[in-house]
Each structure stands twice: as structure tokens, then as C-alpha cells.
Amino acid sequence: MKLDERHLVQLAAVVQAGGVTEGAALIGMTQPAVSRTLSMLEKRLGEALFVKGRRPLQPTPLGRALAEHGQAMLLASRKASELVESFHHGRGGLVRIGGTPFFMDALISGTIAEFQNHYPDVRVDQSYGYLQELQASVIAGRLDLAICPIDIVDEGSGLEFQEILPGRNVVACRSTHPLLIKRRLGGKELLDYPWIAPPPGSPLLADLRSLLLSLGATEIKVRYSGGSLTSAMTYLKSTDALTVLPHGVVFAFRKEKSITALPLNIPHPERALGLLRLADAPRSPAVEKFALHVRQSFDNLRHLIKRHEQAVVWGA
Template structure:
């Protein structure tokens, strides 16, 4: 073990790590030499020196090419991480030196785009003028594939109650109750003791059946003996919901924060009838194996701050990770 420690302290360098990773990628000394623009003897000599210095066998030479040993594979994983971090540091230093803009892509649910995102943008612009953020609105069935493909850095969306797939990490930011909204001057505003039987007399505006929130809403309505009539609107569009509420007698289900926002604007009225046990668990989702810059960390901190101002801290804690 002393030989390993001594070699790492005195001799391990950037060239060793590049050759290790390239050998793992190409499994062929000739191809590695061409890739790194060095001679084949130089590659072989570096690998031999590395193995001798560590006192470890890192690669087997087989008919299929160079195969890493278990020890070699372990060292290669760390070499990849180190090279990746160095590359990220290089990029960040260059951006700072050249006063270049950091770019962040955020996918958001419609329910978050009206209340949370404007406050997020205002806060971001006040402290990070060199950050360019691209925001795409969509449903979870479109946002998560976008995250997987690298088109989005984060998704601000609804978190399931069960743990997410191990490929994701997530943080619960706010638990937003569901509210029932109607237009100003709606007949139900005059009902003194409002019940769900009264609500059942009017058309409903609901999320589509594929939406995360639809199942608990259906279960709640069934428990209250409210039949979902054929005369209904199904949409995830916030503006369609609000517009339909304004111009019809339809009843809409919206997040409490969204309902309060439009109520303050004089657009809708929130009916004094609770929807218990239906919480919108809004949080941030990102890829578990992706490295993130300081700009990305700033996004998370600002979203935490904005959501703290909208309601109490989530009961399940601040750091809910999937996996």
C-alpha cells in the first residue's frame, strides 16, 4: 500500500489518467496512440510505468484487445471523474475570464409557470446577470424524456409519492393543496353552506386522465358522490383553465397558490370548500449521474427561496432524493 500512496503523491499525473481512459475506450494501443497523437511505444511505456509504480496489474492483453482488470476498472472510474471535473473547471474559468453567459435549461409544469417561475426569473436576474435560462413548459410525460435526453438540466414538476427511478435525483420544494375556483359572480358564491352536491350541478375543468393529479381528484370526487359528467373540459393549460373559468360557470381545480394569485388579480374566486388529502408535491428533478456547475446550484437555491415564500416547508423534509 505504501507503493500506491507514494506513486499517487509523487508521480501520478494528467497523462496517466488520459491514457487509462483512452485504453478503456479503445482497447487498442495503436488506436489510443492515434487518438492522443503520440507513438505506440509511448503509450505502452506509460502503462508499464504506471503498473510498475503502483505494483498492480491494470490491463490484461487478450485476443479482443486490452481488458481492464478489476483494479484497473476501479482506477479508470476515478480517472474519468477527475478528468470530467477538470474539464468543467476549465470551462467555468474560461467563461468567467471571457465574461461569457452560463446557459441553463429548465422544464416546468404549467401550474408552476405562473407563480413560481416569474419570481424565480426576477431573483435570478438580480444576482446573476450573466446567466441565460431557457424555460420550456410541458407535462411530466414530456419533461422527463427531455431531461433524459439532455435537453433540460432540471425539471420543476410533480413528484410521485413513491421513490423515483435511480437515474433521477429530486428535491421536494412545496406541497401545494388543491383549490376549487370559479368566476367572479358565480352562482355558488351566494350559497351559504356550500357542499359538493352543489358543486356537482356545474361542469368541471379537470386535468386529463394521464395527468399525475387526475387520479386523486377522481378518487376524492367519487368519495363525495360527485359524478363527472360528459360536459367537462380536460386540460393542463393554466391559461385555458383560467379563461374557461372566467367566461363560463365551469368549476376548475387549481393549485392553491395559483388560485390565490388569480384571486388577488380579481379574476377568480376560491370557493370555501376543501379538497383534503390532495396535495401537489412540487419539486426539482435532475439526473443522478450528471455534474452540475455553480450556476445550476444557484438555480436550486433560488427555487428553494421562492417556494419558502409561498408556503410552509414540506412535511417530508427538504431533501427528498429518488432512487
């Protein structure tokens, strides 16, 4: 015998409320409509659903058992309604985000934490990648947003890019590095020290090569390569090695006072960190709220980094 799920929901509401009128109000129906449903259900089952003459209504064993199934449906329906409302207001849902490893670990992970303090029911799935891989994932619909450094978006790609932080590279070192005590720092002196190379595929690797070539190096004296941001920072703090990093990443470690930037301007490509996404794709409210949160967070960060730069006397 197949039963109508809506009838079981109405039965559950009446059992829960203890009366037909109260149960009907609980699910937004009229008392006559619910009474007709219960009468029809009893006739179909050939069994009473409530003990006659009891007030408040007392379900029979069969009525109670069927009401338990209806209660599960009622709860599922309410949760679904809450989920839809939460989705429309951006308080729930899924945000799939990918980005370049150093930026994600140094800057974006903290931004995600701040966002979820305000929207704890939004799930964020994070992954790593570099520009080509991230572009492919966004175009294929595997990512809602990518956060990565980029110089220009190809025309006709269907992608849009919003800058959140201007690009600037620095030479990073430990805060007690011998080069920091020199009164006038020349670029050639950087060649006396070993280097940490960024992971393969990172645009920072090309930046490092360009820097060393501009200083006249014929080969790169790399002592350590391919590590994560955490491992590179740990290595940097314990040695006299140098590496090229975005200034925003070095800035993120300023409170630890173990890593700093050499007061030296270095060449770097015209590249900015920003949000990459499909231009015309449907956008969920949660993704829009997250993107807005990232932009606002980086607006504040941009001013802090600018003040930090002005507090350092950069060399020529």
C-alpha cells in the same frame, strides 16, 4: 505563409498601446519577449511593421492590417476569459428547465424573471412536460432541472427530488360564483355546475375524476378541456364553471381578485411540488444559483400561502 496567432496578438497590443513596453504590460508579458517576437515577425515577413524613428510607434500599412486581425483575436481571448470567470461565479451560462404547464406559467415564470434581474447574463431555456417525460429528459441530460409535482422517486432511478411546496388542491371558481354566497357549502352542490378539465396527461385530471367520484358523480360534466392556464383562467372568470387547481396556482392570481377557491376541503393525493434532477451529475454554478433562488423564493411563498389558507374558513 502561416502566422502564429500569438504573434499577431502581441503586435495588436503594441499598436493599441503605442509602445512595446506598454503593449507588453497590456497582455502580461515582458518587453524583451515582445520585442523578440516583433523582430522575428519582421524577418519572416521581409517587411517592416513600424515606421522607423516615430514615437509613439506608428505601424506601417502591413503592420496595421495584421494588427487588426490580432486585435480581433485579443478581444475574443478577453471575452473567453470573461466567460470562464462568469461561468465559475454563476453569473453566466445556460439553465435548461422543464416543468408542468400550470405551475410553470403561474409560479415559475415570475421566479425566472426575478432570477434574471440579478443574473442577466444567464440564459434560461424553458420547456413543458409531465412527470414521465420530464424524468426521461433529466436522465437523458436534456434538462438540468425539472419542476413538477411528484409523490415519490423510484429507488435506483438516479434522480433526487427536493420539495419546495406541499401539495394541496382546491376547487377554483370566479370570485362572484353563486356557491360563494352559501352559508354552508356541501360537496354535492358542486355537481350542479359544469367543469373545466385540465389537459390530458396532467395529474390534475386524475384528481378531478377522483373528486367527482367521491361526490357520487357517475359522469363528468365537462364543458371545456385541454386549454392552457391562461385560457382556463379566462374561461373561469366568465362562467360559473369549476375546476381543480393547486392552491399555489390560485394564490398566484389573488391580486387580480377574479379567481378564488371554494371554502371546501377536497381529497387530493399526497404529492408535492419540487426540483427533480440527476443525483450525481456535474452541476454548473448557474444551475446551482438558479436552484437556490427557486428554493428561497418558494420558502417565502410557502409562508404567504399558509397565511392565506388560515384567512379562509375551510369547510369540513
